Amino acid sequence: MAKNITSPEKDFSRWYLDVIREAELSDSAPVRGCMVIRPYGFSIWELMKDDLDRRFKETGHSNAYFPLLIPESFMKKEAEHVEGFSPELAIVTHAGGRKLEEPLVVRPTSETIINHMFSKWINSYRDLPMLLNQWANVVRWELRPRPFLRTTEFLWQEGHTAHATEEDAREETMRMLKVYSDFMHDIAAIPVIPGRKTEKEKFAGSVNTYTIESMMSNGWALQGGTSHYLGTNFAKAFDTLYLDSNNERQLVHQTSWGVTTRLVGAVIMVHGDEHGLKLPPKLAPVQTVIVPIARKDDEKVAVLEAARKIAGEMKKLGIRVKVDDREGMSPGFKFNYWEVRGVPLRLEIGPRDLAEGHVMAGPRNKPGREGKFTIPMDGIAESVKKILAAIQDEMLASAIEFRNSRTYDVETYDEFKKLLPDQPGFYRVWWDGNGEDETRIQEETKATVRCIPLEQRPGTGTCFLTGRETSTTAIIARAY
Amino acid sequence: MAKNITSPEKDFSRWYLDVIREAELSDSAPVRGCMVIRPYGFSIWELMKDDLDRRFKETGHSNAYFPLLIPESFMKKEAEHVEGFSPELAIVTHAGGRKLEEPLVVRPTSETIINHMFSKWINSYRDLPMLLNQWANVVRWELRPRPFLRTTEFLWQEGHTAHATEEDAREETMRMLKVYSDFMHDIAAIPVIPGRKTEKEKFAGSVNTYTIESMMSNGWALQGGTSHYLGTNFAKAFDTLYLDSNNERQLVHQTSWGVTTRLVGAVIMVHGDEHGLKLPPKLAPVQTVIVPIARKDDEKVAVLEAARKIAGEMKKLGIRVKVDDREGMSPGFKFNYWEVRGVPLRLEIGPRDLAEGHVMAGPRNKPGREGKFTIPMDGIAESVKKILAAIQDEMLASAIEFRNSRTYDVETYDEFKKLLPDQPGFYRVWWDGNGEDETRIQEETKATVRCIPLEQRPGTGTCFLTGRETSTTAIIARAY
Numbered sequence: 001m002a003k004n005i006t007s008p009e010k011d012f013s014r015w016y017l018d019v020i021r022e023a024e025l026s027d028s029a030p031v032r033g034c035m036v037i038r039p040y041g042f043s044i045w046e047l048m049k050d051d052l053d054r055r056f057k058e059t060g061h062s063n064a065y066f067p068l069l070i071p072e073s074f075m076k077k078e079a080e081h082v083e084g085f086s087p088e089l090a091i092v093t094h095a096g097g098r099k100l101e102e103p104l105v106v107r108p109t110s111e112t113i114i115n116h117m118f119s120k121w122i123n124s125y126r127d128l129p130m131l132l133n134q135w136a137n138v139v140r141w142e143l144r145p146r147p148f149l150r151t152t153e154f155l156w157q158e159g160h161t162a163h164a165t166e167e168d169a170r171e172e173t174m175r176m177l178k179v180y181s182d183f184m185h186d187i188a189a190i191p192v193i194p195g196r197k198t199e200k201e202k203f204a205g206s207v208n209t210y211t212i213e214s215m216m217s218n219g220w221a222l223q224g225g226t227s228h229y230l231g232t233n234f235a236k237a238f239d240t241l242y243l244d245s246n247n248e249r250q251l252v253h254q255t256s257w258g259v260t261t262r263l264v265g266a267v268i269m270v271h272g273d274e275h276g277l278k279l280p281p282k283l284a285p286v287q288t289v290i291v292p293i294a295r296k297d298d299e300k301v302a303v304l305e306a307a308r309k310i311a312g313e314m315k316k317l318g319i320r321v322k323v324d325d326r327e328g329m330s331p332g333f334k335f336n337y338w339e340v341r342g343v344p345l346r347l348e349i350g351p352r353d354l355a356e357g358h359v360m361a362g363p364r365n366k367p368g369r370e371g372k373f374t375i376p377m378d379g380i381a382e383s384v385k386k387i388l389a390a391i392q393d394e395m396l397a398s399a400i401e402f403r404n405s406r407t408y409d410v411e412t413y414d415e416f417k418k419l420l421p422d423q424p425g426f427y428r429v430w431w432d433g434n435g436e437d438e439t440r441i442q443e444e445t446k447a448t449v450r451c452i453p454l455e456q457r458p459g460t461g462t463c464f465l466t467g468r469e470t471s472t473t474a475i476i477a478r479a480y
Numbered sequence: 481m482a483k484n485i486t487s488p489e490k491d492f493s494r495w496y497l498d499v500i501r502e503a504e505l506s507d508s509a510p511v512r513g514c515m516v517i518r519p520y521g522f523s524i525w526e527l528m529k530d531d532l533d534r535r536f537k538e539t540g541h542s543n544a545y546f547p548l549l550i551p552e553s554f555m556k557k558e559a560e561h562v563e564g565f566s567p568e569l570a571i572v573t574h575a576g577g578r579k580l581e582e583p584l585v586v587r588p589t590s591e592t593i594i595n596h597m598f599s600k601w602i603n604s605y606r607d608l609p610m611l612l613n614q615w616a617n618v619v620r621w622e623l624r625p626r627p628f629l630r631t632t633e634f635l636w637q638e639g640h641t642a643h644a645t646e647e648d649a650r651e652e653t654m655r656m657l658k659v660y661s662d663f664m665h666d667i668a669a670i671p672v673i674p675g676r677k678t679e680k681e682k683f684a685g686s687v688n689t690y691t692i693e694s695m696m697s698n699g700w701a702l703q704g705g706t707s708h709y710l711g712t713n714f715a716k717a718f719d720t721l722y723l724d725s726n727n728e729r730q731l732v733h734q735t736s737w738g739v740t741t742r743l744v745g746a747v748i749m750v751h752g753d754e755h756g757l758k759l760p761p762k763l764a765p766v767q768t769v770i771v772p773i774a775r776k777d778d779e780k781v782a783v784l785e786a787a788r789k790i791a792g793e794m795k796k797l798g799i800r801v802k803v804d805d806r807e808g809m810s811p812g813f814k815f816n817y818w819e820v821r822g823v824p825l826r827l828e829i830g831p832r833d834l835a836e837g838h839v840m841a842g843p844r845n846k847p848g849r850e851g852k853f854t855i856p857m858d859g860i861a862e863s864v865k866k867i868l869a870a871i872q873d874e875m876l877a878s879a880i881e882f883r884n885s886r887t888y889d890v891e892t893y894d895e896f897k898k899l900l901p902d903q904p905g906f907y908r909v910w911w912d913g914n915g916e917d918e919t920r921i922q923e924e925t926k927a928t929v930r931c932i933p934l935e936q937r938p939g940t941g942t943c944f945l946t947g948r949e950t951s952t953t954a955i956i957a958r959a960y
Contacts, residue, residue: 064516
């Protein structure tokens with residue numbers, strides 16, 4: 001176990017904070033609930049951003065930028081929206097040395113301001129679909145902050161689209177949920193359960209909210225991203241209308257969808273272990289670190305030269321590689337330094353390795369002596385590329401296996417209440433409850449209905465709480 | 481002249497707003513002084529960002545993210561800083577449903593919060609230099625807003641670095657000024673004059689501010705980016721100290737540097753003309769547009785097929801190309817559409833072009849019939865690549881030529897006052913004035929001392945205002 005890192009089995013919460021501190025991912029800011037994203041943490045977010053941005057553009061979206069400050073009156077135009085967000089708002093009352101006539105809200109999300117602009121920009125069916133996205137900061141006052149997972153200010157992207165028909169908008173809602181699922185699966189090596197949120201848990205102002213839910217390594221759930229079908233709710237509030245091909249005015253149908261910096265928290269909690277962070281190669285700012293090991297000066301020169309040569313070869317193949325040539329630090333110190341930071345593959349080169357024409361490899365996902373193996377110098381860049389791909393696959397497989405092993409089918413609420421405390425995980429149940437039932441479950445067990453999975457169990461069964469016959473299954477779990 | 485665009489000679493200010501509207505670069509927001517950056521305008525900013533970000537990383541900087549909200553007391557720690565920024569601040573007084581104990585400032589810049597963090601992160605000389613950058617939004621309450629040039633909220637990057645010595649920090653200050661100069665020259669095709677700001681014009685809290693000044697096509701100056709040597713001013717205010725190799729506590733020496741979305745305004749005003757926007761190929765979201773021209777259905781198929789084929793070849797070479805295959809719009813409409821949006825190269829393909837094995841090319845920087853020429857189909861992607869490179873060079877050459885033709889040497893203030901109204905441009909003068917002299921010039925002529933160019937005229941001369949002997953020259957101009 002790494003120094004300064006609490007065992008995750010002992011105290012998962014403290015383990016999480018320890019990993020963030022030791023890997024220098026973030027730091028707390030002077031304003032309560034805010035965080036500073038440190039360079040190493042930010043570079044993980046940058047890799048996420050680059051990949052997601054490419055996916056958004058491939059599906060026809062353009063980036064734009066809408067203002068941070070929103071007139072308070074805008075927030076009030078959509079009734080559910082203002083009710084949902086009011087308690088979390090930060091308000092600018094003074095600016096330019098005087099009191100403002102109308103207070104301004106620091107955006108908690110941008111549906112209102114974007115609809116205000118859409119109503120100017122959208123005139124006819126020829127302007128549709130309008131497919132926009134923005135990368136931005138938002139502020140939601142947070143009483144129980146937790147780095148990356150819940151912060152007063154966070155970074156995110158918010159997609160906002162307008163369509164001529166409900167069908168088109170619903171198709172878009174599901175398309176973006178799929179983009180998120182694919183990203184999580186292929187890039188973050190995190191399996192997800194796509195599903196629909198209950199009425200109680202949906203976004204304030206939406207008709208339906210869809211979510212992807214993942215399991216953290218303590219068995220809790222984390223909502224990784226949401227995609228909302230907004231119907232015509234905001235269009236009605238902001239008069240976002242278009243002329244159809246018969247020259248009749250129609251309300252647009254809308255979607256919005258977002259993922260946030262909490263995804264960094266998900267990566268920490270799905271993959272991390274007692275040694276610290278463990279990054280899937282596709283999200284690793286440093287995919288391979290080379291540690292030259294030599295005591296004598298003449299050996300140092302040869303070893304360092306070899307390290308730099310193979311690093312050069314790897315860079316040519318697009319591998320993010322770093323030679324740790326820092327002076328005055330022991331190999332052991334360096335091993336730990338990169339292990340805590342979750343670098344997927346460590347290569348060690350000493351004089352004997354050089355002589356024998358190989359390097360020693362230590363994959364992060366198999367720590368300790370047992371995981372080590374040698375790689376021939378000959379064709380090493382290609383070999384490393386394959387090893388990184390294998391590590392990515394192994395990490396996904398292991399996350400799937402873990403989730404499956406912690407997914408339980410229960411028939412009754414009593415059974416659920418008995419199992420949950422000692423077996424946190426995903427509980428698959430037949431479900432026919434309402435908002436009040438959800439509140440009861442939450443009050444009694446702290447668990448929530450995470451989603452109604454898109455993939456439903458065939459047939460019907462008895463609701464685990466109400467006893468009513470139902471064809472619907474739900475996932476229930478403790479969640480962040 | 482394009483429809484809806486005022487002649488720049490007639491009314492440059494209105495021309496600027498017309499181009500922004502017609503090219504769909506930005507729109508005004510409901511909050512005074514704020515703007516919405518529309519997708520086309522934002523994609524220009526994205527190209528700028530990508531290039532600059534690469535340059536920052538190549539010079540050893542990492543991105544991070546610091547909070548939007550800063551305790552009001554932080555702003556007051558550095559005396560000049562608070563004096564400079566106080567009139568422009570937006571203040572959050574309420575959040576989470578109640579009045580805050582301490583008001584929060586929406587960041588106008590991040591020196592204070594970053595120094596607060598630096599003082600935690602920097603312990604010994606081994607932690608130096610610390611080289612960070614962030615891409616962020618900032619708010620400075622703006623009374624005379626102008627899209628891209630002066631907006632209450634704007635997007636920018638702010639580099640913040642800490643060094644062990646003044647020498648290192650000064651070297652960094654000049655390194656980043658050079659990065660900005662290179663970017664402007666090589667990517668934006670805009671020549672700059674790098675120089676030092678006077679005491680009156682420097683950044684509030686800095687020891688020295690360096691700037692790059694460019695000439696817009698109405699002869700006015702625009703500050704394109706600034707790089708500050710902060711000395712130990714913020715380090716003193718925030719106790720940002722390090723242990724040197726003799727184990728003695730020392731103040732760090734710091735820099736900060738930034739460019740903003742106003743660079744989009746610079747590109748509009750340097751290159752644009754009576755037909756609209758004119759983009760240098762390296763900043764053009766669409767570098768080449770292909771307009772298929774055919775009336776009969778069978779011709780349409782063949783022409784569109786050919787257009788798509790050559791577009792495919794161009795994409796392989798990394799050219800950002802678009803086939804305008806929209807139905808129900810005339811070629812003339814499409815020509816105008818892309819001309820207003822400043823696409824550097826338009827290709828037209830009709831049945832006769834196809835038969836003759838060429839396309840018709842219309843470079844944006846040589847509008848009208850005279851500029852047109854044909855390109856053989858054979859090897860067209862390579863040809864277009866060369867043509868785009870040539871357009872980039874021509875646009876830079878033309879901007880340099882324009883600036884040189886509007887740069888004047890004057891010996892006396894009377895001469896300056898007489899010439900300036902009819903000949904707006906850069907006035908090179910011998911300069912030995914102080915802040916009061918600058919105020920006088922500004923009050924009497926609205927011109928300001930733009931910078932003390934790094935490249936100085938050799939020898940000495942007589943200050944054009946005070947008559948004192950001096951070895952310093954300055955550039956004086958009207959400015960945005």
